[in-house]
Amino acid sequence: MVFQLVFQVIFLFCSLNPFLAEAQSITKGGCKERCGNITIPYPFGMETGCYLEERFRIDCNSSSIPTLDINGTSLEVKDISVDTANNIQVNFPIIFQNCSSKTSSRDSLVVNLEDTPFSFSTENRFIAVGCNNLALLSRNEATVGGCMSICNVSSSDASANGTICNGINCCETTIPSGLDFFNATLQVVGDKVKDGCKYAYLVDQNWFNLRLDNNISVIDMDYVPVVLNWRIDLGLYENMTLNGSAYRVTNLTSSGTSRCSQNSTFLRCSCSSGFQGNPYIPDGCQDINECQSSPNNNTICSWDLICQNLYGGHQCVKLEIKKSRVKMVGLGFGVGFGVLVLLICSWWLYKVIKKSRNEKRKKMFFERNGGLLLQEQLSSGEVNVEKIKLFGSKELDKATDHYNVNRTLGQGGQGTVYKGMLADGKIIAVKKSKVLDEDNLRQFINEVVILSQINHRNVVKLFGCCLETEVPLLVYEFIPNGTLCQFLHDSNEEFPLTWEMRLRIATEVSGALSYLHSAASIPIFHRDIKSTNILLDEKYRAKVADFGTSKSVTIDQTRVTTLVLGTFGYLDPEYFQTSQLTAKSDVYSFGVVLAELLTGQKPISSMRSEEENRSLVTYFIVSMEENHLFDILDPQVTMQGKKEDVMMVAMLAKRCLSMKGRERPTMKEVAMVLEGIQKSYGTQKSQHMIIPQEIEYDPNGFMEGLWDLASSDTTGSSSDSRLASSLDRKPLLINIK
Incomplete structure (x- = not known):
């Protein structure tokens, strides 16, 4: 028992020896x-x-x-x-240009280490990132290094971030030995230069290789670590040791614990192999050996080493304690198992504490984001619970790949929308709000409840929400083909919007708004109708989106209205007098969308002269009154649309754009007129009508007839037949032969 205790004490000394050396x-x-x-x-x-x-x-x-x-x-x-290599790692700046994440541009860097004890280590690498980016290192107008990264439009963001520096969007090169001065610059090469962020930097190669393990993105940094070699000025050092102001390394030559190299100018020292510490102070290098293997395969612990640490290097008698290998393995296994159990318990305790904190945070966020109010709505029995889903934060985090920037679908004043995929394969769009006004939680929850119950093929479906995060998350169905605005105003020669598609989109949007105004269980006014809020699905069917659900709603017994203030160019002019947005405000905004569909022009455009008027509404109405409508129409409309059909839609848009709300039709009337035009267009197209070039008609009388018909209370096939009959009586239409 005593023998085992003595052995364990000596074994403990041997085990602690490295720590004693480090403590030096x-x-x-x-x-x-x-x-x-x-x-x-x-x-x-x-x-x-x-x-x-x-x-x-x-x-x-x-x-x-x-x-x-x-x-x-x-x-x-x-x-x-100081012990094995005379290096110092410092932070050096990055040079960059045309980078949106940077507030300024720094496309050159001059570094001067001349007349100092420092120079750049060859452990560094010079990295250049970007498309057609030529980064150079020069000294006294002579190039000493550099590389060029070429473009590859199909390369991933990982390559652009320097994950693989193979010359495509990222390149690297070595630097010459002893470099103490350089001027780093960026140059753009190539006839057609791809726009994008370009940057370059000198960096410690080891840090650069390990940065991915630490999830470090270089473009988000202003500085990166660089390795400098340092050395001691030999002449200055000798003068300082003579007057006693500096330690003297033993005769400036190699000793048993350290070794030094020198030339006529500089001195460098390091600890010998098997030693660790500081060779520039007396006895600074300490033996780090613990135990050695003896010829008879037993373990021998060096007592001399322990004495050296305890008694300042005095010679001691070596004590050899022999133990069978089996018992040593057993002891090592016992100690190792104990440490492993301790680590496992610590890890388990850490996970439990972390999980408990996460659960408390989720509960706090759930209550702060109106979760209790939503539960109150669900338990009241007035809401169809099956149509509302409360998503978990982990589920949405996994679905969006931790809200990866590459999954971003769009950004706006209220938040960012990400593309995601649920575990069942369903593709979704997750809207992450920027902020939530805690004073309007009840209104926010009311809007989530009501909009999740909207069931219309031309309204983007709200699947549910997540309230466990710092800001609420709204989950919608994913619409793949972007917005109507993109197809109208961004040149797309490969897939232009035809007249038939424009007429169908207008009919679908008007039907959705008519449903929201009059057919939904509680009337809903959108109040922000515009081409960017009309999405197109895989079959280019219209989907009305963005009801401002990240803001607030007002709820009473008769109607629900979102408090979105609208968008300039689409905003009802009566709003500036009454500060109120009504159902007729949606009609006005829809009239602007109709004008966009007809002309292909933006609501507010600097491309139009002041004489033509910057406002599309004024420009459109004036052109109609002066009989110049067909001069401003989109070529797709003039080439493909029948003149009488185009004039009917134009007159409808003009009525929707009336300055006074009471003079505008309802969305139900608008939808009926567009449906009638679309049916007439389909009939004419299927029977190959012969259309005369010049047609006389009375637009005011025609439109009044349509309003009278649309405002009638008849429905179903009877209504359709009356509409067709009314249209047949008007001189604008052509009899089918």
Whole structure:
């Protein structure tokens, strides 16, 4: 028992030996050792008398960030090595241009380490990222290094971030040995230059290779770590040792624990193999060996090593304690198993505490985001619970790949929309709000409840929401083909919007708004109808979107209205007098969309002259009154649409754009007129009508007839037949032969 106890004590000393070596001070006696989490070894120091010379002085500011001044430039110190390599790692700036994440441009950098103890290590690499980006290192107008990254439009963002520097969107090169001055610049090459962010930087190769494991994106940084070699000026060092102001390395030659190399100018030292510490202070290098294997395969612990640590290097008698290998393995297994159990328990405890904190945060967010109000609505029995789903934060986080920027569908004033895929394969759009007014939680929840019950083929479906996150998340069906605005105003020669598609989209949107105004269980006014809020699905069918559900709603016994203030160019002119948006406000905004569909022009455009009027509404109405309508129509409309059909839609748009709301039709009337035109267009197309070039008609009389018919209470086939009969009586239409 005593023998085993003695063995364990000696084994403990042997095990602690590396820690004793590491505990050996590597600073000058009586000097401060650390700044923040960085150890400052001699010949560096932070206080007068603690560093070899002024150029090795480290400043430790109030934030405990160590900095080194080199030729007037202050560089943040990340690490200092003295035992095996004389290196110091510091932060150096990145040069960049045309980068949206940067507030300014810095496309060149001059670094001067001349007349200092420092030079750039060959452990660094010069990296250039971007399309057709030529990055050069020059010295005295002579190029000493550089590389060029070429374009590849199919490359991923990973390549552009420098994940694989193979010359496509990212390249790297070495630097010459002993480099102490360079001028780094960026140049754009190629006849057709792809726009995009370009940047370059000198960086520690080891850090660059490991940055992916630490999930570090270089473009988000202003500085990266660079390795500098440092050395001691031999002449200055000898003068300082003569007057006693510096430690003297033993005869400036190799000893048993350290070795030094020198030339006529500089001195460098390092610890010998098997030793660790600081070779620039007396007895700074310590033996790090623990135990050795004896010829008879038993374990021998060096007692000399323990004595050296305990008694300052005095010679001691070696004590050999032999133990069978089986028992040693058993002891090692026991200790290892105990450590493993401790680690597993610590990990389990950490997970339990983390899970508990996450659950508390989710509960706090759920209550703050109106979860209790929503539960109150669901438990009241007035809401169809099956149509509302409360998504979990983990489910949506996984569906959007942790809200990856590559999944972004669009951004607006209220939040960002991400594309996601649920576990069952369903594609969704997740809207992440920027902020939520806590005073309007009840209105927000009311809108979620009501809009989730809308069931119309031309309204984007709200699947549900997530209230467990810092801001609410709304989950919609995914609409793949973007917005009507993109197809109207962004040139797309491969797939232009035909007259038939424009007429169908207008009919579908008017039907959706008519449903919201009059057919829904509670009337809903959209109040922000515009071409960017009309989405197109895989068959280019219209879907009305964005009801402002991330804002607030007002609910009473008769109607629900969102409090979105509208968009300039689409906004009802009566709003400026009454500060109220009504159902007729949606009619006016829809009239602007009709004018967009007919002309292909934006509601407000600087391309039109002041004489033509910047406002599309005024430009459109004036052109109709002066009989110049067909001069401003989109070519797709004039080439493909029948003149009488185009004039009917134009007159309908003009009535919707009346300055006074009472003079505008209802959305139900608008939908009936467009449905009649679309049916007439389909009949004419199927029977190949012969259309005369010039047609006389009375537009005012015609439109009044349509309003009278649309406002009647008849429905079903009777209504359709009356509409067809009315249309047949008007001189605008052609009899089928």
